[in-house]
Amino acid sequence: MRKRKLSTRVGAGLAAAIASAIVVPLAFTSSHREAPNIMLDPSADNTDVYAWTAPGAEDSITVASNWIPGQVPANGPNFFRFDDRARYYINFDNTGDGVADIKYRYEFDTDVRNPNSFLTAGPNTTDYAGLNQIQTYDVTREEYKKGKLKDTEVVAEDLNVAPSNIGPKTFPNYEDDFVPGAISDLPDGGKVFAGQREEPFFVDLGAAFDAINVRVGTGNQGQGKDDFSGYNTSSIVMQLPEEQVTKDGEPVADMDSANAVVGVWSTTERRRLEVRNADYNAGSPGSVSGKKNKWVQVSRLGNPLVNEVVIPLGMKDRFNRTTPDRDAELYGQFVTEPELAAVLNALFGINAPETDRADIVQAVLQGIPGLNQHSGQNAGTPVDTLKLNLGVDPSDEESRFGALAGDLAGYPNGRRPIDDVVDIDLEVVAGILHDPPNAVPLGDGVDQNDAPFLEEFPYLGTPYSGFDSNPSQRFEPSHPPTPAGGP
Numbered sequence: 001m002r003k004r005k006l007s008t009r010v011g012a013g014l015a016a017a018i019a020s021a022i023v024v025p026l027a028f029t030s031s032h033r034e035a036p037n038i039m040l041d042p043s044a045d046n047t048d049v050y051a052w053t054a055p056g057a058e059d060s061i062t063v064a065s066n067w068i069p070g071q072v073p074a075n076g077p078n079f080f081r082f083d084d085r086a087r088y089y090i091n092f093d094n095t096g097d098g099v100a101d102i103k104y105r106y107e108f109d110t111d112v113r114n115p116n117s118f119l120t121a122g123p124n125t126t127d128y129a130g131l132n133q134i135q136t137y138d139v140t141r142e143e144y145k146k147g148k149l150k151d152t153e154v155v156a157e158d159l160n161v162a163p164s165n166i167g168p169k170t171f172p173n174y175e176d177d178f179v180p181g182a183i184s185d186l187p188d189g190g191k192v193f194a195g196q197r198e199e200p201f202f203v204d205l206g207a208a209f210d211a212i213n214v215r216v217g218t219g220n221q222g223q224g225k226d227d228f229s230g231y232n233t234s235s236i237v238m239q240l241p242e243e244q245v246t247k248d249g250e251p252v253a254d255m256d257s258a259n260a261v262v263g264v265w266s267t268t269e270r271r272r273l274e275v276r277n278a279d280y281n282a283g284s285p286g287s288v289s290g291k292k293n294k295w296v297q298v299s300r301l302g303n304p305l306v307n308e309v310v311i312p313l314g315m316k317d318r319f320n321r322t323t324p325d326r327d328a329e330l331y332g333q334f335v336t337e338p339e340l341a342a343v344l345n346a347l348f349g350i351n352a353p354e355t356d357r358a359d360i361v362q363a364v365l366q367g368i369p370g371l372n373q374h375s376g377q378n379a380g381t382p383v384d385t386l387k388l389n390l391g392v393d394p395s396d397e398e399s400r401f402g403a404l405a406g407d408l409a410g411y412p413n414g415r416r417p418i419d420d421v422v423d424i425d426l427e428v429v430a431g432i433l434h435d436p437p438n439a440v441p442l443g444d445g446v447d448q449n450d451a452p453f454l455e456e457f458p459y460l461g462t463p464y465s466g467f468d469s470n471p472s473q474r475f476e477p478s479h480p481p482t483p484a485g486g487p
Ligand SMILES: [Ca+2]
Pocket: 093, 094, 095, 096, 097, 098, 099, 100, 101
């Protein structure tokens, strides 16, 4: 590997040794149905963003972004697809000001070949040509300078979207027949995938929203109930040569390079005016075009859990509409005085500091100096983007506690699918990065996904089929209690 191997010089300073685990399960969604308005618009609701350096693709940035939460696999006959009337974006900020410098725009188009059939695919369908309903998409790269659009380039057109996994009688070899055909190389390097995947977020959700209930016997040592087990989601996964997203357009030499850190987040836009019951078969996109009918941002997501548990209810939809460069001004107080810390103290008496939480601002919004904080004039600007240092190689031994456990290739340095962001963020809110530290081994008792991730692109797992649909019942204990190994 060309990049310098890391010591744990940053992680060692972060991690605090914990002798005993207390039993406090708490949980949240990352950003599933997190705000009153976007909850009513699931096809525009983005749920999780992951950005990491994948093994075998060390010179690229890998990003996965999910939309349409809580897909019950059996929900036919119209299964799940992206909305042709929306624009889906993956955004990159390479200067640290919270303003996108590069955006990849994904736009979808659905075609029904035989409108007289109620099936989106007939029995024994083994290729895209056999689908009755097929969705395709175009990818457009937009380049900005200080927020001004400088260049727009359509980099791919009419790519296949992997269909929803209906069942073995419809798709006898779903993964082999449809995933390779949904992976497309981009002309300037890199590749993209769009389509259904297994829901990679893992959490004990039921406990959290029942007034932060407690399941006795769990903590950060496993045996919780993964309420997202058995569900699917709609994913866009892209892998780009890193020089396509760095601020100088060059590859990253090492983790100390001035171009090493890139901020990532995803957004969804809709037309201000939209026809909700447009006729897809007539080829109408359902959007009312025209100069005055602007595209407006209706959802965004960078770090997991920010809009979920940091932003108060009355502001969650505004958070979805605003841009990261305004985060400090609009929402800074909710981070420095997090309600969650007070709630945790009231319920469990864990002595989490309740005010002046510069440590949370740094971990989530500013980036950690020497690891994933931008360099240059915007160093330390608090913006909700997922900040990844592209000079950090993948870890030989990954820890679900990521950087807190000295595994610098993990959250909050970017985010890998295996990172246990619920446990990490609970421990951060409790004060593990605080000075002085307040190390409390909080966790929801769910410490890994219910389905395996793939070792290769597109990394996210095979979606459950409609035939095998059994949502939220796949936790029965999928693995024994794990040792307290984390921080
Ligand atoms: Ca920027």
